[in-house]
Amino acid sequence: MTPAIEVDSIRKSYASAVVLDGVSLTVPSGVYALLGPNGAGKTTFVNVLTTLLRPDGGTARICGVPLSQRRTVRRLISVTGQFAAVDELLTVTENLVVVARLLGLDAARARSRAAELVEAFDLGAVAHTLVRTLSGGTARRVDLAMSLVQRPAVLFLDEPTTGLDPASRRRLWADIRELATAGTTVLLTTQYLEEAEALADRIGVLAGGRIVAEGTAAELTAVVGGEEVVLTEADGTEVRTLTTDGTVAGLAAALDRLEPDTAALHVQLRRPTLEDAFTALTQHRTTSTEKEVAA
Ligand SMILES: Nc1ncnc2c1ncn2[C@@H]1O[C@H](COP(=O)(O)OP(=O)(O)O)[C@@H](O)[C@H]1O
Ligand SMILES: [Mg+2]
CATH class of the missing domain: 3.40.50.300 (P-loop containing nucleotide triphosphate hydrolases)
Known part of the structure; x- marks a missing residue:
């Protein structure tokens, strides 16, 4: 395909x-x-x-x-x-109808397509509300509905x-x-x-x-890299960080390797953030480029 x-x-x-x-x-x-x-x-x-x-x-x-x-x-x-230029001073339904007409549907088909989308996106309660007065989240759903007038x-x-x-x-x-x-x-x-x-x-x-x-x-x-297990004092001071592969077995193994005197410490799980991901991936890229150059 x-x-x-x-x-x-x-x-x-x-x-x-x-x-x-x-x-x-x-x-x-x-x-x-x-x-x-x-x-x-x-x-x-x-x-x-x-x-x-x-x-x-x-x-x-x-x-x-x-x-x-x-x-x-x-x-x-x-x-x-x-379709952002269309919106503010029209209601949700009016916006959908205008877009449908712009795309060449006749008046009856435009109205029925608007009604379908109001239903599909659960916009019934705001169908006759001016888009200008909608919350950000609802306005975004209207925007999405408008982009789907023509599937x-x-x-x-x-x-x-x-x-x-x-x-x-x-x-x-x-x-x-x-x-x-x-x-x-x-x-x-x-x-x-x-x-x-x-x-x-x-x-x-x-x-x-x-x-x-x-x-x-x-x-x-x-x-x-997987989740990190962070061991802290009661006040949050980090004592140790263990890297795991993110599986239950990996976590159990990491904890098993700890000495008995860590038993009173607190445990937190930390997932890699987007920033961690970027740092890792960008470094990865630099490294592989260097390898290519070296080869
Ligand atoms: N019309 C433009 N003229 C000059 N620089 C632009 C223009 N549009 C975007 N840029 C620059 O191109 C880079 C990428 O922009 P953009 O594609 O908007 O990124 P993103 O959507 O991921 O935030 C940015 O540094 C931005 O300042
Ligand atoms: Mg952008």
């Missing part, structure tokens, strides 16, 4: 700053998370793949269609935020949950998972390891303009 997204060596610079330095990835289907810190080039990458920005080099195909065939690509994709083969979500409270974030995660289950391929960008882990079948880490690591959440965690 043709992969939903195929990206080969995409490069993009602004003035002298290289932002994308040969990014390649393939997403057969499902959810792919592009994980990277602020300024990594995530939005630039999404803008290239959604035909809003021309790359300096490289190629990409959406469902087999090259980016150069912009009109066809645009019919296959959707991206959240693209896209591939949906791009650029930091869909940034700025949301934890409950709204979880709600949006559930919506995204449902979409993927229904067959839409999703490429989302995020700064949060937790989000990538919760949603994505595969995660690519973008740093220094390249994908420095790629895999399932478990595969990436294996690169970063």
Whole structure:
């Protein structure tokens, strides 16, 4: 089957700053998370793949269609935020109807599609509320609903949950998972390891303009290292740190190796943070580059 997204060596610079330095990835289907810190080039990458920005080099195909065939690509994709200009002074339903009309549905079909989406995204209680007055989390769900008026083969979500409270974030995660289950391929960008882990079948880490690591959440965690067991005094002062592989057996073995005089210490489990992941992955990249140079 043709992969939903195929990206080969995409490069993009602004003035002298290289932002994308040969990014390649393939997403057969499902959810792919592009994980990277602020300024990594995530939005630039999404803008290239959604035909809003021309790359300096490289190629990409959406469902087999090259980016150069912009009109066809645009019919296959959707991206959240693209309808932001429509919203504020209209109600949720009005917004959905306007988008549907813009996409060429007649008035009756536009109304029924709007009603379907209100139902699917559980927006009934706010269907006739002005978008301007909605909470951040609900507004983001409306935005997502708007990007699905015409069911896209591939949906791009650029930091869909940034700025949301934890409950709204979880709600949006559930919506995204449902979409993927229904067959839409999703490429989302995020700064949060937790989000990538919760949603994505595969995660690519973008740093220094390249994908420095790629895999399932478990595969990436294996690169970063497992959970750490931290032994502290009652006041929180760290005494020892033990690295484990994250399994129950690994934890038991680590504790078994402790001397009896540690019995009064307190135990904390610490998972690698995104920052730890980046440090590890970036160092890993430097090391392998050095090896290549040395070889
Ligand atoms: N239009 C632009 N002109 C010049 N520099 C830009 C432009 N857009 C983004 N950048 C720079 O490119 C880098 C990557 O930006 P961006 O793709 O927005 O990253 P992210 O979305 O991961 O935060 C940043 O250093 C940013 O300042
Ligand atoms: Mg961005």
